[in-house]
Amino acid sequence: MCLVYSYLLLIAVGFISILNNVKGNPVPADERIFCFQNHEPRGRYGPCDTPSNSSDADGENVFDTPEDCCALVGQGGGYTPNRSGSRCTSCTSVLGVPGENAGNPVDGSVDGGWSDWIGWTDCSVTCGEGMKTKTRTCTNPAPANGGRDCNGESNKEKTCDMGSCVVDGNWGNWGSYGICSATCGRTATQTRTRECDDPAPQNGGTACDGDSEQTRICPGLPNCPIDGGWSSWGVWSDCSTTCGAGLQVQVRVCNNPSPQYGGQDCPGDAVRSEPCNVKACPIPGGWSNWGEWSPSCSATKCNEVGLQLRQRLCDNPPPQNNGPYCRGSSYSSQPCTNTDACPVDGGWGEWGEYGECSETCGDLSQRTRMRECNNPAPRNGGLECMGIGVQAQGCDGLQPCPTPSPGSGDCGDDEDADCQGSGSGATPTPTPDPCSLFENYYSYDLCTKGIIDPPDVPGNEEDMVPTPTTATEQATQPDDPFAYESFSSF
Numbered sequence: 001m002c003l004v005y006s007y008l009l010l011i012a013v014g015f016i017s018i019l020n021n022v023k024g025n026p027v028p029a030d031e032r033i034f035c036f037q038n039h040e041p042r043g044r045y046g047p048c049d050t051p052s053n054s055s056d057a058d059g060e061n062v063f064d065t066p067e068d069c070c071a072l073v074g075q076g077g078g079y080t081p082n083r084s085g086s087r088c089t090s091c092t093s094v095l096g097v098p099g100e101n102a103g104n105p106v107d108g109s110v111d112g113g114w115s116d117w118i119g120w121t122d123c124s125v126t127c128g129e130g131m132k133t134k135t136r137t138c139t140n141p142a143p144a145n146g147g148r149d150c151n152g153e154s155n156k157e158k159t160c161d162m163g164s165c166v167v168d169g170n171w172g173n174w175g176s177y178g179i180c181s182a183t184c185g186r187t188a189t190q191t192r193t194r195e196c197d198d199p200a201p202q203n204g205g206t207a208c209d210g211d212s213e214q215t216r217i218c219p220g221l222p223n224c225p226i227d228g229g230w231s232s233w234g235v236w237s238d239c240s241t242t243c244g245a246g247l248q249v250q251v252r253v254c255n256n257p258s259p260q261y262g263g264q265d266c267p268g269d270a271v272r273s274e275p276c277n278v279k280a281c282p283i284p285g286g287w288s289n290w291g292e293w294s295p296s297c298s299a300t301k302c303n304e305v306g307l308q309l310r311q312r313l314c315d316n317p318p319p320q321n322n323g324p325y326c327r328g329s330s331y332s333s334q335p336c337t338n339t340d341a342c343p344v345d346g347g348w349g350e351w352g353e354y355g356e357c358s359e360t361c362g363d364l365s366q367r368t369r370m371r372e373c374n375n376p377a378p379r380n381g382g383l384e385c386m387g388i389g390v391q392a393q394g395c396d397g398l399q400p401c402p403t404p405s406p407g408s409g410d411c412g413d414d415e416d417a418d419c420q421g422s423g424s425g426a427t428p429t430p431t432p433d434p435c436s437l438f439e440n441y442y443s444y445d446l447c448t449k450g451i452i453d454p455p456d457v458p459g460n461e462e463d464m465v466p467t468p469t470t471a472t473e474q475a476t477q478p479d480d481p482f483a484y485e486s487f488s489s490f
Contacts, residue, residue, distance in 0.1 A: 035061045035069035039078030039090045048078040048088030070094040071114055112143035112150040127165035133157050163322055169201035169208040184224030187257055191215045204279050227263035231256040239276035248276040285319035285326040287312050302342035307333045346378035346385040357395035365395040
């Protein structure tokens, strides 16, 4: 009984592990287990002690699955969701009773067993987001003599974030020289500039090295009173903030040259400022609202229990400039039962209206109505509707069809009629309809359509009505025994 319970527990734990350990999505911290080297049997659960000295997750003796824990500590260990080691489950529920898988005494087969996990690799990138991988092999022991391969995955992956990539600034091309600072004299200057935008520094990259301006003396100007001239702008001060928007200033002096010979003082300001942004400030990520539950259940069979998922995004706001990512899981799940895959038998819709009568006179006129097997339509192997989709009804109250009057001299337009008498007194005699020998309208209708032959002897026609075998015949067979009662005379 204990062995059966252990197998059932193993199946349940494995199923939960598969659901939670989707490739590329590590198990959330609150769903991992703690692994211990010693398990003390006591009732259904017993305590564990001596934490394992290894881990495949973040934290001491923390593992994603019972299989990973028990592969490390062996038969005598155990695992539990409690850090204290209480209510601990023995690893025999995962590894089985010692000796069970050692080999088959009949055929000598050996089932495969996993090796220990090989530690996480380095991140696949040096900056930005990449992947880490760890692997294990089915060599402890390897399957032999027709033994079973190891159950589970041979590798695991998890994401790694190495931070935003650094981009150093680089100068763009110089612009054209501007106009001269004066119209005469030997000290007029003109300037050209360039921008640190090819590319601009990003994510802590270094700014461009050198000046953003170049100045030269304007050639060929005549002598004139010397107005004061500004020196070159000084070095930009440090930005007023260490991250985000701030200001930096530059200072110049009116000594290049100083005003002489009645010249004007330097125009403009000696100090200028401009916005600066040493680097963008880190912005931590925030969760959006949960999305809608997935419209379909993960279960594929009728009434099978599966899961529905919903997701939220770390975009309210998204983490920026090395800000921390949102804490917690981006997915949640709830159990669901698949009822869409269950067989549904077909059901008849409402009868339509009766159509026009097939004839305008006489006793054989009929009208029909139809219904469809769509309430509901059969699906997933459900049964088709029972009964007929077409129903006929005799047209009552019609006038008898006119017949040629005696003595008219001909048989009228009835080419199939025999004429009784001769000369002008000949009377047309209708050709007998052999199908009219049937005593019910359903048999009569099948006869006139050529589906069954007319009876040779009156009274035996019921024995000649075949059992409907095709979809067409089933669709025309009445399910109402009184549907043709008005034609009982046929």
